[in-house]
Amino acid sequence: MPEGGSTGGPLEGVRVVDLTTVVVGPICTRSLADQGAEVIKVEAPEGDILRRLASGCRTPSMSGKFINFNRNKRGITLDIKRPEGLAALRRLIAGADVFVSNVRPAGLRRAGLDAASLAALNPRLIHCGITAFGSGGRYAGRPAYDPIIQSLSGVAGTFHRAVGEPRFVPMVMTDHVTGLVAAQAIGFALYRREKTGIGEAIEVPMFEVAASFVASEHLGAASFDPPEGPTGDARLLSPDYRPLPTSDGYITVHPNSDAQAHAFFEAIGRPELKADPRFATAIARTENAADYFRVRVAALAQRSTAAWLEIFAARDVPAARYNTIDDLLEDPHLQDVGFWQAEDHPTEGRLRHARTAVTFGGGMRAATLPAPRQGMQTDEILAELGYSPAEIAALRETGAAR
CATH class of the missing domain: 3.40.50.10540 (Crotonobetainyl-coa:carnitine coa-transferase; domain 1)
Incomplete structure (x- = not known):
């Protein structure tokens, strides 16, 4: 050396x-x-x-x-x-x-x-x-x-x-x-x-x-022989799997567990969706990913990014602001x-x-x-x-x- x-x-x-x-x-x-x-x-x-x-x-x-x-x-x-x-x-x-x-x-x-x-x-x-x-x-x-x-x-x-x-x-x-x-x-x-x-x-x-x-993520139901369904994770392949618009910018929110999803429905003022058979469980939300994402898109546009972050933080819903490449240079956590x-x-x-x-x-x-x-x-x-x-x-x- x-x-x-x-x-x-x-x-x-x-x-x-x-x-x-x-x-x-x-x-x-x-x-x-x-x-x-x-x-x-x-x-x-x-x-x-x-x-x-x-x-x-x-x-x-x-x-x-x-x-x-x-x-x-x-x-x-x-x-x-x-x-x-x-x-x-x-x-x-x-x-x-x-x-x-x-x-x-x-x-x-x-x-x-x-x-x-x-x-x-x-x-x-x-x-x-x-x-x-x-x-x-x-x-x-x-x-x-x-x-x-x-x-x-x-x-x-x-x-x-x-x-x-x-x-x-x-x-x-x-x-x-x-x-x-x-x-x-x-x-x-x-x-x-x-x-x-x-x-x-x-x-x-x-x-x-x-x-x-790619296969680890998207082989899905084709892992079985014969396949139990098509390839691809419907959630990840949704066109709305992306940062979503708020009233003044963008935000990413990703409730995954049942508890997080139910807290999300409470946070957006839609508590009745907790009992909706399309969204009540993780399996149901996966099978109805397109509808689930449409709920997110409609709700998030109603408030500012800062307001949503405060609301979601209070309910422990996973959410984050959207960073551009330039924003990374000033990210406070980094x-x-x-x-x-x-x-x-x-x-x-x-x-x-x-x-x-x-x-x-x-x-x-x-x-x-x-x-x-x-x-x-x-x-x-x-x-x-x-x-x-x-x-x-x-x-x-x-x-x-x-």
Whole structure:
């Protein structure tokens, strides 16, 4: 570890070699880094495309997205198409605990970076390959990004059912979910390695992860064979499953249990609905979701957001104001818990980022490393691997390291 590298997080002492780009892989490795792992981000000479895939940069190669997804990592630039650059990467992997990649499997095999090849180099290595599609299926090896996966997995189809046309969630949701699943799988593999001493090969396919996410929520009555009814949760697929208008804005109210629903009916001045067979029980409200939501829509338009929040709070009905993205920056609860944190980046100046939401009573990462400029620690990391100053200079001269 570099000087000052002691982190106090639960993954302190775990070294991760991160050969990932864009979002899905960097989300995974950021999660590991936030929990104390030493993550070394390896970039090709052209750099991670996410460095440039956003507006509002202070410098062209340091987008806000890149900074957010790559904190707590050190950076090295190697041209692994050159033998000397690939040799440096293999030396780095030889001393690592985890190798994470979202390079397509065929590319890894060509470079000798597949799980079998690296197991011979480092038998304790956890090799995690994040792919678009599982290796056993006909889509294996195809390129894909989040919109492709949202379209294939049924995520866009949930909007089709709800609002009449397919849409994408306006964030790269399947990247986020898959990245976090990959980090979870790595944690499981590290635990098993502690007992066996042997490494592990992990495959995390985006399509299957997203399809499982949708199926868990919407398989419903089709879980039975033969099906007991159609797929889809009628409540979640209602066009009125959304923040609803009040007299001066929007509010979200979501009574779920019978007690909460009955309290909601009292709060809106419709106590007779407690005995209405369409709404008296959770099962009935699910079966009559469209009518139930229409009751909400009609009632909530009659008062202001603040008035409803006060009324619902008095009756312990789950409700919240509607936040825009900009509102999040000023949300009082997030201020209370120190969610927004400031840092001074050595080249990008004053920055704001969202801290990791998870806390550990046994200790957290003590300090945040700034997202690296490209190749920021190349010489430092090569020296740690045993390269002499003359050898580092030679790697630079050939372009194998930058």
